[in-house]
Amino acid sequence: MLVLGIESSCDETGVALYDLDKGLLAHHLHTQMALHAEYGGVVPELASRDHIRRVLPLTRACLADAGKTLADLSAIAFTQGPGLGGALMVGASFANALAFGLGIPVIGVHHLEGHLLSPLLSEPRPDFPFVALLVSGGHTQLMAVRGVGDYQILGETLDDAAGEAFDKTAKLLGLDYPGGPMLSRLAERGTPHRFTLPRPMLNSPDLDMSFSGLKTAVLTLVRQVEAEHGELTEQLRCDICHAFQEAIVEVLVKKSLKALKETGMKRLVVAGGVGANKQLRAGLNDAAARRRLEVFYPPLALCTDNGAMIAFAGAMRLKHAHAAGAFTIKPRWDLSALPAA
Amino acid sequence: MKLLALDTSTDHLSLALTLGGAALVFHQPVGQQHAERTLPEIGRLLAEAGATLGQLDAIVYGQGPGSFTGLRIACGIAQGLAFSAGLPLIGVPTLDAVAAQDDGARQLVCLDARMNQVFSARYEQGQRVGDIAVGAPEEVDCPGEGWTGLGSGFAAYPDALVTRLGQTLIATRPELKPHAAVYLDLAATGRYPPHAAESAELLYVRNKIALTAREQQARRA
Numbered sequence: 001m002l003v004l005g006i007e008s009s010c011d012e013t014g015v016a017l018y019d020l021d022k023g024l025l026a027h028h029l030h031t032q033m034a035l036h037a038e039y040g041g042v043v044p045e046l047a048s049r050d051h052i053r054r055v056l057p058l059t060r061a062c063l064a065d066a067g068k069t070l071a072d073l074s075a076i077a078f079t080q081g082p083g084l085g086g087a088l089m090v091g092a093s094f095a096n097a098l099a100f101g102l103g104i105p106v107i108g109v110h111h112l113e114g115h116l117l118s119p120l121l122s123e124p125r126p127d128f129p130f131v132a133l134l135v136s137g138g139h140t141q142l143m144a145v146r147g148v149g150d151y152q153i154l155g156e157t158l159d160d161a162a163g164e165a166f167d168k169t170a171k172l173l174g175l176d177y178p179g180g181p182m183l184s185r186l187a188e189r190g191t192p193h194r195f196t197l198p199r200p201m202l203n204s205p206d207l208d209m210s211f212s213g214l215k216t217a218v219l220t221l222v223r224q225v226e227a228e229h230g231e232l233t234e235q236l237r238c239d240i241c242h243a244f245q246e247a248i249v250e251v252l253v254k255k256s257l258k259a260l261k262e263t264g265m266k267r268l269v270v271a272g273g274v275g276a277n278k279q280l281r282a283g284l285n286d287a288a289a290r291r292r293l294e295v296f297y298p299p300l301a302l303c304t305d306n307g308a309m310i311a312f313a314g315a316m317r318l319k320h321a322h323a324a325g326a327f328t329i330k331p332r333w334d335l336s337a338l339p340a341a
Numbered sequence: 342m343k344l345l346a347l348d349t350s351t352d353h354l355s356l357a358l359t360l361g362g363a364a365l366v367f368h369q370p371v372g373q374q375h376a377e378r379t380l381p382e383i384g385r386l387l388a389e390a391g392a393t394l395g396q397l398d399a400i401v402y403g404q405g406p407g408s409f410t411g412l413r414i415a416c417g418i419a420q421g422l423a424f425s426a427g428l429p430l431i432g433v434p435t436l437d438a439v440a441a442q443d444d445g446a447r448q449l450v451c452l453d454a455r456m457n458q459v460f461s462a463r464y465e466q467g468q469r470v471g472d473i474a475v476g477a478p479e480e481v482d483c484p485g486e487g488w489t490g491l492g493s494g495f496a497a498y499p500d501a502l503v504t505r506l507g508q509t510l511i512a513t514r515p516e517l518k519p520h521a522a523v524y525l526d527l528a529a530t531g532r533y534p535p536h537a538a539e540s541a542e543l544l545y546v547r548n549k550i551a552l553t554a555r556e557q558q559a560r561r562a
Contacts, residue, residue: 040554045409049545052413056420056539070425086410092376093417100380101394101425177554325384326377 001074001318004059004098005311008051008091009083009111010138011035011042014307015058017066018315024121026065027308028058033178040177048086055094058307073104075321077314080108081330088329099324107314107321108328112335114309115271116145118298121312126267126296131259135252135280136272137163137180141335142207142259145269148316148341154259155207162248163274165211169218169244173237183241184277190242191235195221197247207259209251218244245279253283260293269296276303317341343397345383345422346524349375349415350407350435351493357521358386364522365390375414383422394426399535401528403519404432405544406460406473407452412543420538429535431528434544436473438519439492440464441527449483449510451494451502452518459494459502460546475546478502483509491517 002025007014016027032050036042063069078095081088092108099106116132119125129146131154140157160168163180170179175186197217200210218240225236232240256268268288274280275297288295302308314321320341348355354375356367367382387393402419405412423430436450446466451459454475461481462473474481478494478501489512495502496515503513527533552560 038553038555039551040557043551045550048409048413049543052416052420052541052543055417056424059424060539086413089376089410090413090417093414094421096376096380097418097421098425099421100384101422325381327380328376 001315002068002072003311003315003318004062004073004076005109005307005309005314006055006059006076006078006091006095007111007114007305007307007310008055008087009079009081010087010305011047012305013051013054013058014305014310015055015062016307016311017062017068018308018311020315024308024312025068026062027306028061028065029304029306030054030058031304037177040171044084044086047084048090051087051090055091070102073102075099075105075107075314075318077107077109077310079111079114079310080328081111081333083111083331085329085331088331092327092329096324096327104324105321106324106327107317109310109313109317110333110335110338111305112139113338114313116143116151116269117148117313117316118271118302118309119269119296121302121308122296122299126269126294129265130267130269130296131256131263131265132269132271133252133256134272135162135270135274137161137167139272140209140211142255144263144265149338150340151335151338153336154263155209155255157209157211159210159212160215162211162252163272165214165248166274168215172215172219173222173240184245184279186238187241187245187279190238190240192242194239195243197221197243199247199251202251202254207255207262209255211248214244214247249277249280249283252280253287256284257287257291266292267294267296271298271303273304276300342399342529343392344399344401344525344528345386345394345397346401346521346528347379347383347415347419348403348435348438348519348521348524349379350403350405350411351518353518354378354382355519355521356382356386357525358390358392359525360390360392360396364525366522368520368522375411379414379418394422394428397426397428399429399431399528401431401433401524402541403435403438403524404542405435406454406475406546407435407519409545412545416541416543420541423538428538430538430541431533431535432541433524433527433533434473435519436460436462437469437527438523439517440469441467441523442517442520443489443491443514445489445511447488448491449481449488450491451478451481453493453497454547458547459498461494473544473546479505485509487511489514493518
């Protein structure tokens with residue numbers, strides 16, 4: 001059974017081929033980061049215009065890579081939501097028409113389920129059940145995962161997603177969009193404990209988080225530093241980045257451990273773009289080692305949005321596949337509303 | 342020629358299929374339901390004609406301008422279908438398909454582009470004169486006389502187009518919109534070259550979509 005997966009929910013066009021027996025055969029990705037950089041953020045209409053130029057060439061490239069033809073496909077999975085409506089519509093239109101033309105079924109995949117299950121594309125594969133920390137530019141959630149489609153939200157950010165906080169803080173520090181990864185690089189050169197920023201909701205009794213206040217705290221700190229030192233030198237900027245990253249990582253690590261403790265689960269699975277953050281990985285690995293917990297990550301290349309996770313989630317849900325024809329998209333879609341696979 | 346044509350750039354779903362003879366047509370208002378309706382209706386047309394995609398010579402899509410999301414639904418579906426059956430695509434501008442519905446000597450086509458603007462182009466003797474433009478209806482230029490005004494722009498902006506242009510217009514037909522059967526006729530003229538499915542290029546015409554970070558800063562200053 002060979003599944004083609006198509007992702008177009010935001011600013012990355014991803015296409016992949018997943019074989020139920022042989023695993024991931026090919027995946028291609030086009031990121032629009034450069035396209036949106038001069039606008040300081042994702043422009044939805046421009047994202048859609050780019051998706052429609054990319055999706056067919058990427059599909060061809062995957063087939064060529066895997067040495068497969070359209071006749072080899074068993075089903076097509078596409079990201080049905082959540083995401084930008086216009087962007088989702090591009091992948092959905094192409095995927096459904098291709099399946100309709102080929103006479104094969106389609107599967108509408110929840111983007112976050114794709115992320116959640118992406119660590120299963122890594123070796124060793126985590127067994128169910130596990131706690132998932134889904135942390136990206138759009139989402140920050142802790143979930144209890146007992147099987148494909150069995151997701152319980154344990155806690156989530158009440159305002160900004162962690163990745164969003166990285167990007168917004170980076171902008172505030174004068175870094176170019178998307179500044180999150182650059183902020184992390186600068187943080188590596190920062191002096192530990194030079195500055196301390198608040199850890200919002202660190203000790204709240206629940207598993208919820210809040211990151212929007214950190215921006216304001218950084219802004220206040222920058223003003224203080226500028227008043228004291230006359231200007232924000234490169235080193236001071238690195239020091240602030242370090243303090244910011246340290247605050248976010250501590251909150252994520254502490255809340256993840258708390259989720260594991262409360263559920264009694266022993267495995268933590270990290271997914272989403274911020275899952276590539278070195279400091280976060282170090283913090284989680286360190287904490288887990290001391291408590292005999294296991295932490296799993298997706299392959300580094302699959303931390304961002306990608307087609308592989310959509311092809312894989314589709315393959316896990318083959319029994320939900322249906323004949324191609326009428327289709328819809330779901331820009332807003334609650335993950336816990338998904339049926340079990 | 343054996344062709345399937347589709348347009349989803351308006352509130353109508355417009356489909357037409359020909360195997361050389363008379364066309365089978367689906368042309369109805371569907372509101373925002375293009376994603377739900379297009380493939381099933383294409384399936385019905387093919388079944389009615391007893392045809393498969395593989396028998397076609399090409400798929401024709403409304404190239405724009407029009408609703409941006411609508412254009413991409415037709416284009417994405419056309420690409421998916423064409424790719425599945427190894428067919429080329431033929432893109433036809435929406436305004437050409439409106440102009441071709443009138444047999445007068447001169448047409449001024451204005452489609453409502455929202456944001457108080459219209460997509461416009463002029464046609465003489467069945468040929469487009471100049472480029473398709475986007476701009477305020479007050480700025481649509483129409484030299485001479487004997488023009489027939491076509492398209493939704495004349496319904497949306499009657500003062501700026503009908504009243505202002507006055508005597509230059511001999512009639513208006515604001516109800517005309519792109520029609521898939523007309524796409525079939527235009528594609529059959531050979532004036533629109535077939536191309537590989539991945540080379541589809543939509544005509545958005547409105548290409549300034551957002552302010553760059555620098556422009557946002559300049560505006561705040």
